[in-house]
Amino acid sequence: MSTTPQPRTRTVVVVMGVAGTGKTTIGPLVAEALGLPYAEGDDFHPAANVAKMSAGIPLDDSDREPWLDAIGVWAHDRAGLGGVVSSSALKRSYRDRLRAAAPGVVFLHLTGDRELIEQRMGARKGHFMPTALLDSQFATLQPLQEDEAGVAVDVSGTPEEISARAAAALRGLAG
Template sequence: MSTTSRTAPQVVVVMGVAGTGKTTIGPLVAEALGVPYAEGDDFHPEANVAKMSAGIPLDDADRAPWLDAIGRWAHDRAGLGGVVSSSALKRIYRDRLRAAAPGVVFLHLTGDRQLIERRMEARRGHFMPTALLDSQFATLQPLQEDEPGVAVDVSGSPEEITERAVAALRRLAA
């Protein structure tokens, strides 16, 4: 996965429910791999942000243009590498991203619901309210065996999580 490896750098989609640390861990993983990072929330249309800010979960139709924008970014980074965050909670969302950028791999950040809720309550200025956490967990379909990716627990410091994530991604690439 690193830019010094013998294979072309891959595009990594950092996925998971809100509060798992995608925005914290994604840039750290990108830095460790020597590739650019893109914040998935920045790809949301304004209507999606308004809906989530109001505590209304997004539906599949709301997510389609967002996933397509992330998919275009990932496609454009093919062979160059990159890391982008996206909840990618359902298999159909990950399939849509893979259709746009067939080489993407997923880094699924997982964790105990209580830990994630505490982290969400501590953050400030984010449009996703803690009230939507239950809908996120209800929607989540973890990575399946046939999907390229790894799952990493989010307990510990950002540095510890990043170290585990990068090691898992490098094993996957090997």
């Protein structure tokens, strides 16, 4: 008899949202609640992207393509097994690219008030994304549309409260 917890869902979940919404904090908590592995989307960025963002320069679509493709490969490889990965996935075209690589992915859109998100970004240490790029993130953001599989969850509250709401909403998609 195996003692390894079995995933409650075999879906690949992409935790999306603007910088500072808590993708890196909430993603692992949701993965744990769903019994799935977690992958940090920032780890898929090529070094040139990290350097550009660290310099306060927003990424453009061509910068994001190799990053999205790498996340798409991970999600594709997890098809049928499930997993949780973070990716801003700000535009519909980015999400379409991820869906093309891994049909069946669902999105967890972390949403919140700009003031709260800016405050959280200012408090975090050692992250390459400066608060100065938050406006470009909001300008780029295209929220989930009705025909996209996913849920939106507000990021007010503690990480535990947010992740509990998110896991419940994702379980609701499966049911």
